[in-house]
Amino acid sequence: MTFLTPKAQALTPYTAGIQPKEPGWVKLNTNENPYPPSSKAAEAIRGANLDALRLYPDSDSNILCEVIAGRYGVALENVFCGNGSDEVLALAYQAFFAERDNILTPDISYAFYPVWAQMYGVTAKIIPLKEDFSIDPGEYVNSNGVILANPNAPTSRALTLAQVETIVRNNPHAVVLIDEAYIDFAGVASAVSLVPKYENLLVVQTFSKSYSLAGLRVGFAVGSRALVDGLQKIKHSFNSYPLGMLEQKAATAAMLDTDYWNETRQKVKATRDKTIGALRELGYAVQDSHTNFILMKAKDEGHAKGLYEHLLAHKILARYWQKPRISEFLRVSVGTDEEMEAFLQCVKQF
Numbered sequence: 557m558t559f560l561t562p563k564a565q566a567l568t569p570y571t572a573g574i575q576p577k578e579p580g581w582v583k584l585n586t587n588e589n590p591y592p593p594s595s596k597a598a599e600a601i602r603g604a605n606l607d608a609l610r611l612y613p614d615s616d617s618n619i620l621c622e623v624i625a626g627r628y629g630v631a632l633e634n635v636f637c638g639n640g641s642d643e644v645l646a647l648a649y650q651a652f653f654a655e656r657d658n659i660l661t662p663d664i665s666y667a668f669y670p671v672w673a674q675m676y677g678v679t680a681k682i683i684p685l686k687e688d689f690s691i692d693p694g695e696y697v698n699s700n701g702v703i704l705a706n707p708n709a710p711t712s713r714a715l716t717l718a719q720v721e722t723i724v725r726n727n728p729h730a731v732v733l734i735d736e737a738y739i740d741f742a743g744v745a746s747a748v749s750l751v752p753k754y755e756n757l758l759v760v761q762t763f764s765k766s767y768s769l770a771g772l773r774v775g776f777a778v779g780s781r782a783l784v785d786g787l788q789k790i791k792h793s794f795n796s797y798p799l800g801m802l803e804q805k806a807a808t809a810a811m812l813d814t815d816y817w818n819e820t821r822q823k824v825k826a827t828r829d830k831t832i833g834a835l836r837e838l839g840y841a842v843q844d845s846h847t848n849f850i851l852m853k854a855k856d857e858g859h860a861k862g863l864y865e866h867l868l869a870h871k872i873l874a875r876y877w878q879k880p881r882i883s884e885f886l887r888v889s890v891g892t893d894e895e896m897e898a899f900l901q902c903v904k905q906f
């Protein structure tokens with residue numbers, strides 16, 4: 557006996573990385589930030605009037621949207637906040653891609669995209685990455701929608717702003733959604749600057765990675781009035797209060813603390829580049845990373861899985877997929893210098 561609808565029965569849900577319950581792990585599997593969030597975020601939560609929690613929060617997260625609008629030089633009406641960027645992305649799928657065909661996305665990218673496609677009846681047209689995992693913008697034309705992570709995960713490669721603009725221009729009647737979860741670690745510019753020029757561009761970002769707030773669940777989108785209105789319409793047909801009062805206050809304080817944000821981003825990038833150098837010295841092929849993780853290529857058949865299990869036995873968690881094209885790779889999030897030292901020691905041992 558199943559109580560599930562036929563559609564629910566057919567779903568293949570997203571598999572998130574392991575979150576160990578006991579302490580003592582070096583956790584390099586879900587691209588969290590190794591540094592704590594801004595102390596301003598904690599102060600905002602501690603200083604909040606908790607009696608006010610009896611009231612519903614501001615449905616539109618205006619205090620947060622205003623800070624985001626200020627940061628990126630757009631109007632308030634161009635910003636939308638949600639319960640993690642995963643929620644913003646799911647709402648975007650419903651508003652702009654549901655039941656449509658010819659929605660373009662690469663074969664290797666964020667593993668949630670095919671889940672939403674199935675959930676919302678999207679017929680995706682999968683475009684394989686090039687052999688070196690790069691994206692050819694020329695292949696993204698005349699669609700009913702485009703979804704791209706830039707920088708891409710788990711490849712850590714990035715398109716330039718000019719390449720993103722080409723794609724936006726070549727799909728004028730479709731929404732081009734750029735998921736910039738890792739843009740704050742990239743050597744390329746955010747597509748947010750293009751929003752005033754293109755009505756069909758939606759840029760999605762998160763507080764989970766560069767702001768060290770994965771546990772808070774806050775993400776946002778920047779786009780034209782038409783697209784933000786579309787997201788609002790779906791939001792108010794699903795969950796009108798996605799962000800609690802404390803989430804709004806803490807995320808706002810974190811974004812205003814730009815000094816700390818810059819300091820931790822620089823630390824992550826420096827550790828990343830140092831680790832990539834050390835892995836290359838050990839003979840691993842590793843491309844430059846535009847994210848807070850490293851995709852390392854195994855030396856021979858079976859090496860990636862073996863290394864993953866060796867690390868696991870030493871309480872170091874990385875991410876490994878038994879999937880076409882990436883089964884000979886390991887994705888390793890950038891931790892602190894000490895954590896990466898422990899990781900490198902373990903790799904050497906293996």
Ligand SMILES: *Cc1c(COP(=O)(O)O)cnc(C)c1O
Nearest residue numbers: 640641642666705737762764775
């Ligand atoms: C981490 C990640 C997200 C999800 O972020 P949340 O805001 O924590 O939901 C979205 N897209 C990509 C590509 C990611 O890596």
